[in-house]
Amino acid sequence: MVKIAIDAMGGDFGPDPIVKGCIAALKRRSFEPILVGNKSEILSLLPKRYKDKILIIDTNDVISMSDAATDAVKRKDSTIYKAVELVRNGEADGIVSAGHSGATMTLATLRLGRLWGISRPALVTLMPTKTGRRSVLLDVGANVDSKPEHLAEFAIMGGCYAEDVLKIKNPSIGLLANGEESSKGNEVTKAAYKLLDGYPGFKGNVEGGDIFNGSCDVITCDGFIGNLVLKTSEGVASTISQLIKDYIRKSPIAITGALLMRKVFKLLKKEIDYAEIGGAPLIGIKGCAIVSHGKSNSKAIENAIYQAINYVDTGVNEHIIARVQELKQKES
Amino acid sequence: MVKIAIDAMGGDFGPDPIVKGCIAALKRRSFEPILVGNKSEILSLLPKRYKDKILIIDTNDVISMSDAATDAVKRKDSTIYKAVELVRNGEADGIVSAGHSGATMTLATLRLGRLWGISRPALVTLMPTKTGRRSVLLDVGANVDSKPEHLAEFAIMGGCYAEDVLKIKNPSIGLLANGEESSKGNEVTKAAYKLLDGYPGFKGNVEGGDIFNGSCDVITCDGFIGNLVLKTSEGVASTISQLIKDYIRKSPIAITGALLMRKVFKLLKKEIDYAEIGGAPLIGIKGCAIVSHGKSNSKAIENAIYQAINYVDTGVNEHIIARVQELKQKES
Structure with a gap:
């Protein structure tokens, strides 16, 4: 089953719309969500029957919108960093974050790496x-x-x-x-x-x-x-x-x-x-990262999760590698 | 009185909306229009009482939308070229054209020249x-x-x-x-x-x-x-x-x-x-040129003529020269 790491804290409205969006997605699609953020805050928002179904990675650091994206690589305990590492380590297939978009793009690019030829x-x-x-x-x-x-x-x-x-x-x-x-x-x-x-x-x-x-x-x-x-x-x-x-x-x-x-x-x-729509996929990395709007409501998060699942399911990354190869051959 | 040379033939709908726009403008503002184009066609569109009030420069060549802008300099009998020459020779203060916008910009820039410092x-x-x-x-x-x-x-x-x-x-x-x-x-x-x-x-x-x-x-x-x-x-x-x-x-x-x-x-x-609005002024040339949309109706032409009159009346070109001088002094 597709595993999606979700930055539970990064959005402008805190974990509430994110946890709600995750639950809404669970009702319609089967996937394994991993919520990354303050465990007690997240648990307080989860209905009882979901408490055992959702894995929570407890961490307290959140990269705020005013932080420089370049500092993100040093913030190893931040929700975005930890969510990206889950993909890097094969514990998740994709990430969704409504947090600092520059940090998400920087970390996804540097920690996951670019696809061959991109x-x-x-x-x-x-x-x-x-x-x-x-x-x-x-x-x-x-x-x-x-x-x-x-x-x-x-x-x-x-x-x-x-x-x-x-x-x-x-x-x-x-x-x-x-x-x-x-x-x-x-x-x-x-x-x-x-x-x-x-x-x-x-x-x-x-x-x-x-x-x-x-x-x-x-x-x-x-x-x-x-x-x-x-x-x-x-x-x-x-x-x-x-x-x-x-x-x-x-x-x-x-x-x-x-x-x-x-x-x-x-x-x-x-x-x-x-x-x-949900969010904007960062395309060209080894893995999947959906960059959501800071002002995302639960509907936007729900749709961003579907985007991540579809992205992983369809194997678009392998397709890209094959196509880029064709273009490079034509060029040389 | 401000003299405006108007390309009567360049628009997508021929001289009709242009002549109508010119007459509408004459009813509300005092200026001297010079219509450049096929004289008999223009005359057939002019109500009797305007036939003596409007100067017509007779010419038959019209630069069409499919022509290359770079060829415009050779088309000395074209409506745009002739209208621009009227400004160059001091016989008009500004031009309005709904014709080939690239040709209008090229001719206005090359034949009238750029303002000092631009x-x-x-x-x-x-x-x-x-x-x-x-x-x-x-x-x-x-x-x-x-x-x-x-x-x-x-x-x-x-x-x-x-x-x-x-x-x-x-x-x-x-x-x-x-x-x-x-x-x-x-x-x-x-x-x-x-x-x-x-x-x-x-x-x-x-x-x-x-x-x-x-x-x-x-x-x-x-x-x-x-x-x-x-x-x-x-x-x-x-x-x-x-x-x-x-x-x-x-x-x-x-x-x-x-x-x-x-x-x-x-x-x-x-x-x-x-x-x-009318049209788009080309700013930075010695003179005044209003580039109108090819699909201009008479209302758009009327407003473009007001733009040209206001442009000339306010002396914006002299103002630009003074301001650019300040910036260049700051730079050096």
């Missing part, structure tokens, strides 16, 4: 599209100043993720740029284009709008840019919802209208709510 | 925010692979634009990055941070979401990234509106609700509709 792991996110199917965007923040070969590796990893985890056959892969023509791009994307040209599924440059129209399954970009795209998208969605609320408040007729449209807004919220 | 002109756009006030984002596509000094120049030009054209006193200026801390950023933004540190109004790094929350008046970034941010924003807004429409269609109650909320959606559309 220079830099990447953070993956799933973006909502008009078609209802989600598009895979990576890297959304594990790296800045990516080189062309990194973008090519991200593309390959994203393709394997789409195929194995999202079950998309022959996923199309795009390179995020400032225009569709092959002449468009900056120095890095133009060179990445050449590396990816001819790779199965590669359809060339795609633009910012293509992330959401469902025309492309996988989109590769530098992490600095991916972070901006993600934060911009959240900003636009939040601004639109804020403006709608402001306008509604000013008109009784609109309030009535909004009440009748409640279900529509609920569906929309569900579509753009990150809690429905 | 290495690269930048394309400016105004983004809607939660506060109702718009934020100035630049560069949104005139350059890729910007160097730190370019980002600093964009910041200064954006600040002058906010002060003079948008009448924002002491505008705050942010550097678009993947986190607020000064340690965040890629190589280019980190170096730009150092150049801008201490510049009046500079508040450090801002994130993607800050473009829309109104916390920052001016945001500087590389044009490759600005283009992605802009296209991503349009994509999110269009996806949300599409999803709302899809959901509404499935429920009679929601349809009734949507009817009652018509005014809300209208206000929202107005807020995010680029036609309300």
